[in-house]
Amino acid sequence: MKGRFHKGDNKWLYINQQMRDDCLAILALQETYLNATQATSLNDTFTDMLHVITSIDPNHPTAKGIVIALNKHLVKTCEVKTHDIIPGRALLITMPWYQQEELNILNMYAPNDPSTYDERTVMTPSDNQCFWEMIHNKIINLPQPDVMLGDFNIVEDSIDRIPAHLDHANAVSALRALKSHLNSQDGWHQTNPSDLTFTYSQSTRQGGLTSKIDSMFAHFGMIPFCKEWSIDPPTIHTDHEMVSVWGISTPY
Template sequence: MLFDEKIGALVVGETHLSAAQADEIQEALGKRMDIYHSPNPDNPSTRGVAIVLNREITNTKGVKVWYLKPGRAILAVLPWHGRRTHTVLGVYAPAESMEENKKFWDELYDMWMTMDLPVPNSFKGDLNLAEEPIDRMPHRKDQEAAVAALARFKRLLGLEDGWRKVNPDTKEYTYASPHNTLSRIDRIYVPSSDLKHYRDWSISDAAGGLTDHRLVSVIVKAPGAPFIGKGRFTIPVFLLRDKKFLEFTSMVGADLEEKIANSPEDAKAIQNGFKAFKDCIRDFARVRSKIAIGALEQKKRKLQQQRKEVLN
């Protein structure tokens, strides 16, 4: 998921990993990613929070990390564009009781009041707390003391719920409990003053069956950074196993070989023919890729739309 979705920094809660297991993952995938893991010291098979960096698209040199609360909170300053940095706070808040949840936010508040900690540019994770009734289905209020403690911590850092700011009335949820209730307990908070630099807020099913939580994501752009588009079209890998695409490619390729054989001395004609061959394959790949995945994608989008209509 980290690589397929091109995620630069991923916060993972409820990792259920020991330090040794996290080291094994780092050793196996260290060329592609870095994992900063904070396990539960009493029982590594429970709790745990990690920040995972995609080395293919993220600068991972000189990362500074604070392990604030073992298994619960981790802070990392990431090198970004030029001399800029991006500070990430990852949390997995207590779910045992609202009293423990409140205590967690109070302790984080005290840390920022007494320690020389940088203000996060993004604060994300599983908060095990909904701030508003709309974020639960059926609608209900969470314990006011816990909500107030989180609100106080947010005010101290000047952060707000970016997804809710962009979608003020939308009902969307990140977790479905075994008791058939829904909640939006996974959130990303960003500085209110920098909200304009965050775009494409999303709650998606990209995580698939890897977790019982849905993925919350956002794209952040450095102020003054040049616009970077989607890049050039590339032929999807699955088309290399598509019978119709392979038959078409073989046919067009055979035509090109025949033209080359008939005019071996005309270098310009050969180059023009090769370019026309590539353009033809590219155009066919665009059309064929939409047809090949069309039925599945249409079914997926239809189900997603039905879910939105039911919720809203």
């Protein structure tokens, strides 16, 4: 998201409109720089439409930050429970869903490390690797996420980057261990096994790299009930695409 404003325009006006027009029930955002006071202000401004839940790193309030925005027209917001797992980096919510069921959503903004490595170099744990290991350890005694999504700042396969290259092997292993623990699968890849689509593009000035570092994983029991996986440009100014899915239910 890269903050609330672009050239003086408040991005939350466009977020509110897109959630209303496209009937988005839940929207997970990263790099939001939104503190609790600002979130309260947004909830007061969009009181009939949005319920905004924020997580910010108090030591770095103008960096990082994640938000889960709920559409009051489509979901209940009065009984939502939150777990601020890593402030500004990982936020878990439990919310009422279909009938008497609950839905657990984990929104994450993983650290960005240098992604290539030389096997001759002594390997030390990267910030990205430590992030996945910390999440794995902290969620053991929490509601297990049905959906985990966000900006992972890592890809599991070299084909998901242009130019193609491997990411830090230990970080990839840590992410896969978390996915295995949660029985999570990438529904978009399952639905589009032969498609090559990217979610992040650098400008030519930045180097022109592209990658699929934004992902959404769902519990394997939910995958058959998730329809219309898509990667599309959002309405706000950003260098990331939006991953979306319709019709999540939890029958398992």
